[in-house]
Every structure is written in structure tokens, then in C-alpha cells.
Amino acid sequence: MTQKIKQYSSITCLTALETVRQPIFLLLAVTCVLFTALTPQLLMFQFGEEGKLARDSGLAYHFVFGLFIAGYAACSSLAREIKSGTASAVLSKPVGRGTFLMAKFTGIAAAIAAFSVCAMITTLLSERVVMKFYESGELQGYLSDKLIGSLLIAAPFIALLAAAGVNYWKKRPFGSAAFGFLFVTLAFVFVTAGFFDIRGQFKPFDCRVMWRIVPASLLVTLALVMLSAVAVALSTRLSTVPTMVICTAVFAAGLMSDHLFGRYAGISAVASFFYWILPNWQNFWVADALDGGGSVSVSYIIHAALYMLTWSAGILCLGVLSFRHAEIK
Amino acid sequence: MNNNTDNNIAVKVEGLTKTFRDFWRRPRVRAVDGVDMQIRRGEIFGLLGPNGSGKSTTIKILLGLLHPTSGSVTVLGAPPSAVNTKSNIGYLPEESYLYPYLTPRETLDFFGRLFDMKGDVRKERTRQLLDMVDLAHEADRSVGEFSKGMARRVGLAQALINNPRLVILDEPTSGLDPIGCRQVKDLILALAKQGKTVILSSHLLADVEDVCDYIAILYKGKIRACGKVSGLLEERDAMRLTLPVLEPAKTRQVLAAVREIINAEPSIDRPSKNLEQFFIEVVQQAHRETERTGDVSGTRMVAEYLKNE
Numbered sequence: 001m002t003q004k005i006k007q008y009s010s011i012t013c014l015t016a017l018e019t020v021r022q023p024i025f026l027l028l029a030v031t032c033v034l035f036t037a038l039t040p041q042l043l044m045f046q047f048g049e050e051g052k053l054a055r056d057s058g059l060a061y062h063f064v065f066g067l068f069i070a071g072y073a074a075c076s077s078l079a080r081e082i083k084s085g086t087a088s089a090v091l092s093k094p095v096g097r098g099t100f101l102m103a104k105f106t107g108i109a110a111a112i113a114a115f116s117v118c119a120m121i122t123t124l125l126s127e128r129v130v131m132k133f134y135e136s137g138e139l140q141g142y143l144s145d146k147l148i149g150s151l152l153i154a155a156p157f158i159a160l161l162a163a164a165g166v167n168y169w170k171k172r173p174f175g176s177a178a179f180g181f182l183f184v185t186l187a188f189v190f191v192t193a194g195f196f197d198i199r200g201q202f203k204p205f206d207c208r209v210m211w212r213i214v215p216a217s218l219l220v221t222l223a224l225v226m227l228s229a230v231a232v233a234l235s236t237r238l239s240t241v242p243t244m245v246i247c248t249a250v251f252a253a254g255l256m257s258d259h260l261f262g263r264y265a266g267i268s269a270v271a272s273f274f275y276w277i278l279p280n281w282q283n284f285w286v287a288d289a290l291d292g293g294g295s296v297s298v299s300y301i302i303h304a305a306l307y308m309l310t311w312s313a314g315i316l317c318l319g320v321l322s323f324r325h326a327e328i329k
Numbered sequence: 330m331n332n333n334t335d336n337n338i339a340v341k342v343e344g345l346t347k348t349f350r351d352f353w354r355r356p357r358v359r360a361v362d363g364v365d366m367q368i369r370r371g372e373i374f375g376l377l378g379p380n381g382s383g384k385s386t387t388i389k390i391l392l393g394l395l396h397p398t399s400g401s402v403t404v405l406g407a408p409p410s411a412v413n414t415k416s417n418i419g420y421l422p423e424e425s426y427l428y429p430y431l432t433p434r435e436t437l438d439f440f441g442r443l444f445d446m447k448g449d450v451r452k453e454r455t456r457q458l459l460d461m462v463d464l465a466h467e468a469d470r471s472v473g474e475f476s477k478g479m480a481r482r483v484g485l486a487q488a489l490i491n492n493p494r495l496v497i498l499d500e501p502t503s504g505l506d507p508i509g510c511r512q513v514k515d516l517i518l519a520l521a522k523q524g525k526t527v528i529l530s531s532h533l534l535a536d537v538e539d540v541c542d543y544i545a546i547l548y549k550g551k552i553r554a555c556g557k558v559s560g561l562l563e564e565r566d567a568m569r570l571t572l573p574v575l576e577p578a579k580t581r582q583v584l585a586a587v588r589e590i591i592n593a594e595p596s597i598d599r600p601s602k603n604l605e606q607f608f609i610e611v612v613q614q615a616h617r618e619t620e621r622t623g624d625v626s627g628t629r630m631v632a633e634y635l636k637n638e
Contacts, residue, residue, distance in 0.1 A: 017431075089427070094443065
């Protein structure tokens with residue numbers, strides 16, 4: 001049992017590390033952070049919806065870039081491993097196929113979680129940075145947080161420079177070092193934001209960000225993990241391109257399932273079946289609920305997490321069954 | 330190879346057939362066709378054959394990576410699907426099989442973890458293996474940046490991390506320079522001396538001839554010849570007599586005596602080294618004369634833990 005746990009954790013860690021070290025992962029993560037950080041600076045004619053635009057854009061970037069990461073990581077982690085032979089090297093050791101597949105999924109989920117934390121911090125800060133109307137005893141007018149806004153844009157570049165230095169002097173792999181530094185620099189900007197008010201004045205630590213974004217970001221992360229489960233299950237039999245195509249189709253169908261099948265679910269057994277079996281991504285998109293001071297309840301998050309777990313467990317069981325009989329050429 | 334009790338048999342294959350099917354489940358190609366063989370413990374067994382003869386397919390069936398269409402296979406007394414048996418097997422796959430973004434040290438550490446090794450044992454074996462394959466100075470570079478030969482060395486090291494009882498090497502010398510090939514062959518001989526069973530798949534005949542006790546030659550999935558190497562290669566209708574260099578007069582006397590006995594014309598030539606041996610001597614001489622430049626041409630000893638059976 002202990003050996004199985006060790007194997008599981010080793011393959012999980014390796015998968016997460018390999019995913020993070022892939023250039024495409026770093027490229028997508030840095031682009032997501034940069035787009036989110038630049039959004040407050042590029043907004044024009046907001047009609048008083050600056051905050052909404054910043055957080056909706058941040059969550060949308062999180063979802064879209066995360067989808068690419070989830071799909072690509074899952075495909076490269078299994079389909080390409082089977083094709084390249086790394087899977088045969090691991091499965092020639094005393095590792096069960098079920099353990100291998102589930103550990104792969106967990107590793108990908110860990111990499112997605114790490115990306116999501118970066119995306120969430122950036123969205124929180126981006127919403128804070130955006131120009132807003134303030135009215136208090138000493139201030140009335142529009143203000144944007146220039147200090148944190150500048151630091152947020154600088155963070156990815158500082159991370160890349162630091163990683164280049166570590167790669168040059170310490171010979172550490174660039175991809176994982178850059179992502180690690182991105183994580184650290186964003187955390188640093190987040191902590192710094194707690195010590196400065198929106199006008200850039202130093203104050204005791206009090207991090208004023210819209211914490212209601214956190215549950216929305218968490219729900220997006222759950223959706224990404226769910227999509228990676230689909231990709232992992234498909235990768236047991238299909239190569240990268242068919243897996244990506246089917247994942248895109250599942251994503252599109254799930255996004256429109258309310259419209260395509262939901263409205264006929266009560267009157268048609270077929271529509272009802274598809275509505276039941278397709279993952280409904282709308283359950284994980286709650287950006288609109290944050291408008292006008294709204295928030296996402298804990299019970300909703302628990303329900304969404306259970307939905308994700310149940311659906312992922314089902315599709316991964318099929319994946320394990322398929323992989324047990326798959327031939328590793 | 331035969332007439333042994335089952336507990337002395339490391340691998341037993343009976344009537345093994347493997348047919349690959351197309352998308353519609355129609356038979357596409359019969360890669361292995363009714364193969365029977367037995368490999369004794371402590372033996373170096375060579376699987377020979379041209380490309381597509383079924384060598385790698387047979388090996389993958391032994392490892393449980395492919396499922397046989399028919400026939401039975403026993404590896405170390407258990408079916409290939411038994412996960413625990415793999416604790417005693419070391420496998421070097423044919424093609425690229427390493428994680429490109431990992432360093433050799435991380436690669437060996439990862440494979441060591443799969444065998445539930447303690448941290449200090451893993452660390453020590455990693456150090457010894459990297460030294461053995463002469464990659465200690467490249468231990469922290471990504472494997473993806475390595476040449477094929479260097480990647481092969483890392484692959485060989487990962488196959489031995491668990492000190493296996495059965496070592497399966499698929500084209501182990503592919504991509505290696507002559508010194509690397511010699512090292513691998515010396516290693517195989519050393520492993521066999523420790524009582525380990527080695528299955529070697531190759532189409533490099535000289536390599537197989539140098540190290541194998543028994544061979545099976547596959548062609549289109551069938552075994553065409555099987556037996557002890559010396560027995561298969563021996564020319565039973567001729568003999569060779571090796572003498573020190575003689576003066577021309579004495580040579581003529583010897584030839585005349587032999588001619589009289591055999592009543593035919595004997596042939597005479599000088600024994601020669603093989604090219605590999607000559608190459609290694611030249612490089613080793615050059616190596617002694619010049620400073621080491623960071624290449625991977627050193628000849629290393631077998632890792633210490635592999636000697637402790």
C-alpha cells in the first residue's frame with residue numbers, strides 16, 4: 001500500500017513538473033497574466049463598468065487559456081507518452097495501469113491548480129487596479145492603482161529574467177523556473193498591495209481586493225479539471241489530434257447544452273439523455289453573479305465540486321477500463 | 330536451453346502468437362507466429378532478426394505491455410500481467426523513452442521511487458549509475474538536450490536502478506560510439522556473472538556474438554534458428570591451428586607435414602584483431618596522452634551495488 005502511494009505521488013509530481021516545464025504551459029500562463037494585467041490599462045468607454053470588465057476579462061482569460069492548458073497537458077501527458085515510449089518505460093516497472101492513469105490525472109490537475117492560482121491573483125489585482133470612482137471624506141473622483149498596476153505588468157517580465165539568470169548560472173530548466181518565479185512575483189505583488197492604498201500611500205497591511213472573485217475563480221478551476229479528465233480518458237486510446245478535436249466538441253456541446261438539450265429535456269428522452277450526460281459548463285461560470293454586490297454561496301461551490309467529482313470519476317473509470325486493455329506499442 | 334526444471338527457467342514462451350488488428354478489428358499483421366522458447370536463469374539470450382521480425386513485440390509481450398493473441402508466457406514464474414514480478418525486471422526500451430524535461434539525476438530518482446527505494450539508497454544508486462555510464466558531469470542537464478548515445482546511457486542506467494534479476498535490453502548499443510558499445514557489452518557480461526538473466530534484442534550481429542550464450546533468430550515472427558552461439562556458428566568440417574610466427578623454411582616444413590596428413594592443400598593466414606578492439610586501443614592511447622575534455626569516452630566500472638548479489 002505504501003509503495004502504491006509512493007508510486008502515485010511520484011508519478012503525480014513528475015506529471016505536474018513535466019507539464020509546468022513545457023514551453024507551451026509557460027507561454028499560455030504568461031500570456032494569461034499579461035492580458036489580465038493589461039486589461040485595466042486598455043479599457044476605454046467603460047460606462048461605469050470598469051470593475052466588471054476587469055474581473056469578467058480576467059475570469060474569461062483564466063477559462064480560455066486554462067482550457068488550452070488542460071487539453072494540451074492531458075494529451076501530451078498520456079497520448080504522447082504512449083506514442084513516445086515513456087509510458088512503456090514506466091509500465092515496465094511495478095506500476096499498475098490504473099495507478100498510472102489516475103496519477104497522471106492528478107498531476108495535470110495540480111498543474112492546472114497552480115496556473116489557476118496565478119490567474120486568480122492576477123484577476124484580483126486587476127480588478128483592484130482598474131480606474132474607479134471613489135467618494136470619501138478626503139477624496140472624490142476617479143482613481144486607479146498605478147503602483148500595483150505597474151508591478152502587475154512587470155511581474156511576468158521579472159519572472160522571465162530571473163528564470164533566464166537561474167538557467168544561465170545554475171543550469172536549471174527555464175520553463176519550471178520561470179513559472180516558479182511568476183508564482184513568487186505575483187504573490188509578492190499581492191502582499192505589496194496590502195501595504196499600499198489605491199493612491200500609493202503606505203499603510204498597515206490590509207489587502208483590499210474583491211474576495212468574491214475567489215469562488216468564481218475556483219469554479220473555473222473545477223471546470224478545467226473536469227475537461228482534463230475528459231482529455232485523459234480519451235488519450236488512453238486516441239492520439240493528440242483526435243483527443244483535442246473531441247474535447248473541443250465536448251466543450252462546445254456542454255457550453256450550449258442548456259440551449260440544445262435543456263429546453264427539450266422534459267419532453268424528449270434523447271434530449272434528456274444528452275442533457276444528463278454532457279458536462280454543463282454553465283454551472284461553473286458565475287461571473288454575472290458577482291455584479292451588483294452578489295456573491296457565490298459555499299453550498300453552490302460544494303454542489304459544483306460534487307458535480308465535477310462525480311462526472312470526472314465516471315469518465316476516469318471508463319478511462320481506466322479502456323487503459324487496462326490498451327496495448328502500449 | 331532445454332531439459333531444465335521450471336524453477337531454473339526465467340522465461341518460458343509456448344506457442345506465442347501476436348496479431349495486430351486494424352480499426353475494424355480485421356487482422357492486419359502477424360508480428361509473432363507460434364514462438365516457443367525457454368531462457369534459463371543467468372543466461373544471456375540474444376533475440377536476433379531484421380527490422381519487423383517480431384523482436385520488440387515479443388519483448389513487449391514479456392513485459393505485459395502487449396497482450397498475446399494466443400499462447401502462454403511466464404516471466405520469473407508469473408504471467409506478464411503480474412505487476413509485482415516487474416520489481417525484478419529491468420527494461421531498456423528501443424526508442425526514446427525518457428522525459429525530455431527531466432535531468433538524468435531526476436530521471437533515475439523518479440524510476441527509483443517506483444520501486445519503493447529509500448531516499449539514501451536511491452541517491453547512492455543514482456550516483457553510482459551516473460558514474461558507471463559516465464554522465465556524472467551532465468547530471469543536471471535536461472535529457473532532451475542529449476545526443477542519442479547519451480540518452481541511451483541514461484536509459485541503461487534506469488533499467489538497472491532496481492538491481493533486477495532479469496534485464497531486458499532492446500537494441501542497447503543503438504546510437505552508442507564503439508567505446509560505449511564495448512562498455513555495454515562488458516556490463517552485460519558482468520551482469521551475467523552476477524547470476525542475472527539478460528535478454529538482448531539487436532540486429533547488430535557482432536554485439537550479440539560477443540556476449541550471448543544462446544540466440545534465437547526471428548524472421549517474420551517465426552524462430553528460424555535457435556541454440557547455443559558457439560554450436561550454431563561452429564564449422565564442423567574444418568579446424569584452425571594457431572602457431573607463433575615461424576621462419577619461411579619452417580613454415581614450408583609444417584605445411585608439407587600437414588599436406589601429407591590431410592591429403593589436401595591447407596590455407597595459411599595471420600590472425601587479426603577486430604576493428605572494435607583496434608579502435609578502443611587507439612582511443613585509449615590518445616586518451617592517456619591528452620587531457621580529458623569532457624567527452625563521454627571513458628571506460629567505467631560496473632556500479633558497486635550491481636556486484637553485490
